[in-house]
Amino acid sequence: MALRQNVGELACTLLSVVRTRLELFALEAGGQKSHLLAVLGYAFGALLFLTLAVLVFSIAVALYFWPSEQRYLALGLLALLYCGLGIWLFLVVRHKLLYAPMPFAATLDELRRDLALLERLRDPDDLDSRSVNRGSE
Numbered sequence: 001m002a003l004r005q006n007v008g009e010l011a012c013t014l015l016s017v018v019r020t021r022l023e024l025f026a027l028e029a030g031g032q033k034s035h036l037l038a039v040l041g042y043a044f045g046a047l048l049f050l051t052l053a054v055l056v057f058s059i060a061v062a063l064y065f066w067p068s069e070q071r072y073l074a075l076g077l078l079a080l081l082y083c084g085l086g087i088w089l090f091l092v093v094r095h096k097l098l099y100a101p102m103p104f105a106a107t108l109d110e111l112r113r114d115l116a117l118l119e120r121l122r123d124p125d126d127l128d129s130r131s132v133n134r135g136s137e
Contacts, residue, residue: 025107
């Protein structure tokens, strides 16, 4: 009877640990989802208004220089400026994607701790040597 009770308690504890980890994962997934939606919304708005600003600015510069001989130089400089900004923004996005913190880091950390605990419990020699060392101190 004691073996059945111990197995039942162990299964209950294991299910409780799994449930806790799944709840943590669900919380982190919800946070990641809301963060991603907010970032996408802001990025879309910024892209829309910046595109409109660039369009109006380009037309204003082109109209200003159109009667002069410098119109091609002005348009070329605008194109070079936009190309430089585009490359810079691409590099910023690339950096953010490469060096962003790993999603679900807390869940993975808890799972690593659980695995380390299970490995310590699996090896009874370590536990016996530790208890002997503590007793002698």
